[in-house]
Amino acid sequence: MSIGSESTTSELLAEFRAGSKRACARLLSIVEDEPEAAASVLDELYPLMGRAFRIGITGPPGAGKSTLVEKIGRECRNRGRTVGIVAVDPTSPFSGGALLGDRVRMPTLFTDPGVFIRSMATRGGVGGLAARTKEVCDVLDAYGRDCIIIETVGVGQVELDIAGAAHSTVVTLVPESGDAIQTMKAGLMEIGDLFCVNKSDREGADRMVMEIETMVEMKVRTPSSEFRTPAIDDWVPPVVKTVATTGLGVPALLDQLEQHRKHLETSGVLTERRRESVRAEIIELTEEWLRRDVWRRPDVSDRLAGLTQQVLDGGTTPYRAAEAILRDVLAAN
């Protein structure tokens, strides 16, 4: 593993630092597609990271997430912030996955130089792409975006990964989303720092708000989830009503997001999360490179072939073979 080969990307990095959108897009592609070069780029950009506020928008299909993302993006712009949008949902218009009409309806975002839109969903399955979501946010963070809005479809593990990448996760529901118990079952209750009942001009919105509030109260009283540091995190997720199509409630939602950010900062949760996230990142990178480096060594691949044959000949077992390789590759303690 070498992270010193920056020669090919140094010009790109200089352009990136100067604010070039083209360079940013190119670096994002490297981060998504070229793991080795990605390490070098991300290492280089690391000192620029840590300033952006990362907002996750999740919820079931049909909850109006894309429209909400658009309106939150606009509201951020109104407040003078630059915006990055990362779409992990393949059906999102931000991913080009919806009718062209949707893109046409939100031209102010698509043409605003203060908005950078990146779709992670156009090149393959959601699962794999989600793995790079954090790194994509890291690049946009280094690019100087004040707010990064991550839009993701509500599906299991992906959601958890993204909740891990965001500072604040907004769970978006609609009055028709079904009862709050279903929501909790789907794991959405666990990850919501804020709840948004969108399309709240429809029937059942107030009941939905009440149900969520009840669930939130139950949750606050029960032991921690892995996303919280219980001793210091006394945040009670608020429930906000919006009508994303008209923008109703969106400023209030952003106000609550700002409140949550302040809470994260003053309570020490942010520091704690950051420590956890750095630690997890070091562990993950080490394990990834460990695997790669071990099998890439010619002595180890020879040894693997030889030991495989020995097992087939009855001279050893896979267990002893693995032990032997471990002894070879690990330095003495």
Place this chain on the structure above:
Amino acid sequence: MSIGSESTTSELLAEFRAGSKRACARLLSIVEDEPEAAASVLDELYPLMGRAFRIGITGPPGAGKSTLVEKIGRECRNRGRTVGIVAVDPTSPFSGGALLGDRVRMPTLFTDPGVFIRSMATRGGVGGLAARTKEVCDVLDAYGRDCIIIETVGVGQVELDIAGAAHSTVVTLVPESGDAIQTMKAGLMEIGDLFCVNKSDREGADRMVMEIETMVEMKVRTPSSEFRTPAIDDWVPPVVKTVATTGLGVPALLDQLEQHRKHLETSGVLTERRRESVRAEIIELTEEWLRRDVWRRPDVSDRLAGLTQQVLDGGTTPYRAAEAILRDVLAAN
């Protein structure tokens, strides 16, 4: 990592070798629940493995897999073979997941000393348990079972894992299962060494058989899947009609399974698959233990804490930190 601590299990192993069902059940629990002790047990049993014929039975819910497993088990017994049954499907009566009536309806299996039934589905999610399916089969193999029948519900990755653990995979469908194209889409076409149209006394059975045969023919003509060695594997998966409830067609199905086994042996596919599987097992064990051993080292965990702090202080990056740990733990090439 130590695989030399067999003292606690040595009595158990002696009982196991003497044929004790109790000892077999206990060792299976160790293999499922205690990774460290499992390595020692499996290493010890390794020389006893490699004799059993491992049959995977998969297909969509409602295809009658459990009844088919029961009848195949009986037919094996009729032919003088001992049987092991491994149920990965939580809804299987073998897992206790169905009506007690189902278990009562197949008493000859549940009370036959020549049949050992193990459910892997009663203790948690299917995904995690499936990971240990191969090892459970290994133990039953060492126990001297002639045939091991693995019953699994048809769901994505689990299926692939189990197809990897079985010598012959029977994909079970019913006339109502929908068209063959759907089956192929679900990945079942890829893993079937044999196809069984169960409940074939129902309408549409012959059409189903024809559709599958057409798909099989298309598949034989197209490039390999990861489960085959194309150059030497010219097996054309047969389609067998059964009515599992009456036992109709089950002897023919077992005949075809025996044919497939012979084919695997004479064509060299078995040898090739065995080499691949040993190699994969060594790699998997090495990676698992590598991860474990690295983070367990006190010097490394101190280093991780120190480097995490350095990253937080802006003195380094997660990328350089991971590199530093790699340098510490990997022996010089």
